[in-house]
Amino acid sequence: MNTSSLDSATARYDFALRRSWKKHVPADRPCPQPSSAWPKENIALLEQYRDWLLSGGTGVSMVDQIYVPTAGYALGLNLTRHTEWDLEADFQRARDYLDARRLSAISTNIRRNALEKFRSYLRQQRGQQTVKLRSINHAHYCQGLPKWLVQQLERYQHLRQANWRAARLNEQAMNFWGKHTRLWRWLLERHAVTTVTDLKRQHLLDYADCLLTAGYAPRSINGEFRTFRVFLLFLQDQDYPIPRALLRVPVLKEPEPLPRFLTDEQVRRLRDDLEGRVARTQSPSQRRDALLDRAAFYLLWQGGLRLGEVEELRLEDLDLVGRKLMVRLGKGQKDRAVYLTDTMVRALGEYLPVRGQGAATDHVFLYRQRAVQKDLIRARIKASGERVGVAVTPHKLRHTCATQLLTAGCRITSIQKLLGHRDLNTTMIYAKAHDRNVSEDYYAAMARIETRLDTSTALSARLEAGVAEVDEPLSIQPSKCAALLALANRLAEPQLKREARLELVEQLRDVVNGQVLEALAV
Numbered sequence: 001m002n003t004s005s006l007d008s009a010t011a012r013y014d015f016a017l018r019r020s021w022k023k024h025v026p027a028d029r030p031c032p033q034p035s036s037a038w039p040k041e042n043i044a045l046l047e048q049y050r051d052w053l054l055s056g057g058t059g060v061s062m063v064d065q066i067y068v069p070t071a072g073y074a075l076g077l078n079l080t081r082h083t084e085w086d087l088e089a090d091f092q093r094a095r096d097y098l099d100a101r102r103l104s105a106i107s108t109n110i111r112r113n114a115l116e117k118f119r120s121y122l123r124q125q126r127g128q129q130t131v132k133l134r135s136i137n138h139a140h141y142c143q144g145l146p147k148w149l150v151q152q153l154e155r156y157q158h159l160r161q162a163n164w165r166a167a168r169l170n171e172q173a174m175n176f177w178g179k180h181t182r183l184w185r186w187l188l189e190r191h192a193v194t195t196v197t198d199l200k201r202q203h204l205l206d207y208a209d210c211l212l213t214a215g216y217a218p219r220s221i222n223g224e225f226r227t228f229r230v231f232l233l234f235l236q237d238q239d240y241p242i243p244r245a246l247l248r249v250p251v252l253k254e255p256e257p258l259p260r261f262l263t264d265e266q267v268r269r270l271r272d273d274l275e276g277r278v279a280r281t282q283s284p285s286q287r288r289d290a291l292l293d294r295a296a297f298y299l300l301w302q303g304g305l306r307l308g309e310v311e312e313l314r315l316e317d318l319d320l321v322g323r324k325l326m327v328r329l330g331k332g333q334k335d336r337a338v339y340l341t342d343t344m345v346r347a348l349g350e351y352l353p354v355r356g357q358g359a360a361t362d363h364v365f366l367y368r369q370r371a372v373q374k375d376l377i378r379a380r381i382k383a384s385g386e387r388v389g390v391a392v393t394p395h396k397l398r399h400t401c402a403t404q405l406l407t408a409g410c411r412i413t414s415i416q417k418l419l420g421h422r423d424l425n426t427t428m429i430y431a432k433a434h435d436r437n438v439s440e441d442y443y444a445a446m447a448r449i450e451t452r453l454d455t456s457t458a459l460s461a462r463l464e465a466g467v468a469e470v471d472e473p474l475s476i477q478p479s480k481c482a483a484l485l486a487l488a489n490r491l492a493e494p495q496l497k498r499e500a501r502l503e504l505v506e507q508l509r510d511v512v513n514g515q516v517l518e519a520l521a522v
Contacts (some may be wrong), residue, residue, distance in 0.1 A: 002265040009050040010035035010043055012064050013072030015472070020101070020380045029100045030093070032076025042082050049121055055367040056356035057285040070114040073097055082122065091119050121369075145184055146194050156234050165312060165329060181225050183207060196235060201245040204228075208252065217250035225249050259399040259429055262392065267301065267400060269388040273410055284354070291351040292365055293380045298344045300381070301392050304401035304419050305338065307394040311374045313364040320345050327420065377404045402430045483511050 007335050014034050035043055049071055051064045074094040078085055085091075098111050142150045157176055164172045187193040191203050204225065211221050228467040229247060236242045262270075262275045274294045281287040297312075309327050315328040323340045340348070348364075356366055363371035378394055385392035398419070404416050491501060 008037075008044040009068050010072070012068050013046065013076075015100070016065070016070065017076070029097065030077060032073045032097065033079060034076070035072070037079060038075055039079070039081045045082050046071060046075060049118065050410050051439045052121065052357055052369065056366060057288045058368060059285060066110060067114050067117065070094075070098075070111045071118040074115060074118060083126075086476035087119055087122060091115065141181045143185075144188055145181060148195075149184060152235060152238065153177070153231075155238075156180075156231060159234070165308070168308070179224065180231060180284075183224060183228055186210070196232075196240050196242060199243065199246055201243075201249065204246070218254045222251045222475075225251065256429075259403065260396050261400040261403040262390065262396060264404075266390045266392070267404075270301075270384055270390055270392060273384050279348075288351075288354045288356070291347070291354060292367070293384065295347040295351040296365060296377050297381065297384070297397070298347045300397040301401055302341050302344055303338045304398050304405075306398060306420075307374045307377060310377060310394075311363075311372060312367065315362045315364055318348065319362065320349055333379065334420060335423070336417065338418065383412065399430075402427070406430050484508065489512070 017032060017034060049066055050063060053067055074091060077093045077097060078090045089309050094115055098108055111433055186207055187203055193199055208221050232242050232246055277290040278294055281290045297309055299310050317328060319325065323345055325338050325340060327336050327338060345495050356369060365372040367376055381392055402415055402419055412427055416424050421427045487504055491504050
């Protein structure tokens with residue numbers, strides 16, 4: 001049969017079923033039934049599933065050759081209405097059938113993943129899709145740790161977990177156990193510390209020396225000590241006796257590097273690359289991906305969003321008409337408003353119609369029906385930079401946003417609110433990279449110095465030529481005379497403060513020096 005004539009999902013399933021009918025399957029093993037034996041609800045479900053896959057950007061060949069036939073196997077082995085299924089036991093029949101076909105390990109794994117995708121789709125239809133916390137391998141992290149410590153770490157994790165974002169539960173849990181157990185294992189191995197009362201301040205200083213010798217940065221070491229100190233405070237609240245000296249471990253001096261940002265030319269090359277890919281795309285899936293990349297780029301650059309904030313952005317947080325979006329529970333569990341330029345509104349407005357339907361999610365950015373992962377966005381941005389010869393990361397785009405706003409004259413307090421910084425000192429780092437007042441003062445002062453040097457050279461040349469004094473008396477222009485009188489009158493004000501009076505004296509010197517130098521240059 002010509003596959004081009006298969007214009008429905010069930011027709012494609014039936015065609016695939018005939019090609020693989022009882023192939024390599026033992027005689028006593030149940031086989032899927034054709035779609036003619038299905039309830040009508042299940043036929044409609046397979047059609048909806050195919051449309052859902054295509055709307056999310058999955059390739060047509062992958063949909064028709066893998067996803068639809070595999071979903072059909074589950075439907076063909078369970079001839080009751082799908083709303084009555086047990087999504088564990090009934091899907092096990094389909095897994096057993098795939099194993100019984102004795103395909104290659106790679107082919108079987110591909111179809112098992114496709115089967116799991118279909119099960120996720122059914123969970124979405126039932127509103128059961130949830131983010132689950134992966135169980136932690138305590139045998140790995142807690143090997144050799146005393147029982148009391150493991151129990152307190154579990155309690156502390158439960159407390160901290162309330163502030164973790166849903167998309168970061170697994171990652172945060174892994175980081176939690178990695179950070180908290182590394183120091184304790186070292187203490188057990190080097191100093192036989194088994195209880196809190198065994199801890200000495202010198203033990204922590206020895207640990208810092210060990211990490212410095214291993215090449216760890218001061219910032220990383222300080223981070224470990226901060227984590228450890230907060231846990232000690234938790235233990236103190238649990239009535240554990242914590243020596244005060246342990247809570248006063250000195251921090252190491254950290255370097256203060258300036259933020260890394262892109263030049264205007266580098267940003268232009270990235271922008272042109274992403275805009276060009278949107279214009280050149282041919283297939284719907286390629287256009288969808290190009291529009292996703294471009295919209296994410298503008299949010300990172302012009303919006304100054306963190307990568308995780310782009311990943312977590314929801315449809316309800318967008319207000320394209322009002323030209324703003326809300327960042328919910330950003331770093332520090334804070335909400336903030338981010339304003340959208342016309343360019344950002346256009347990029348989001350063109351992406352949303354091709355976004356597709358998510359698997360029980362209202363995230364703005366989807367990839368294969370699921371909320372996009374930060375690693376995908378990071379890789380796409382990096383790939384764009386490689387195409388145009390620019391070393392770029394999502395966070396460097398955020399730094400670029402702040403730096404460009406500062407150079408354009410945006411107030412530092414406004415930048416603080418836009419970026420979501422709790423402490424103004426964090427935002428002031430960008431002022432170190434570009435302080436407009438400092439640069440203007442520097443260039444103005446250097447211009448006066450160069451003028452003075454040029455004038456001094458001219459005067460020396462005239463003296464060497466036999467001109468012992470200035471031929472013409474100095475004259476003050478009327479405008480300069482008026483300026484001097486105005487400054488003198490202000491100096492005469494009795495209520496003038498000392499700082500203001502000194503500033504006026506400097507202005508008088510500038511006017512006089514400028515007039516004298518101008519006269520000498522004649």
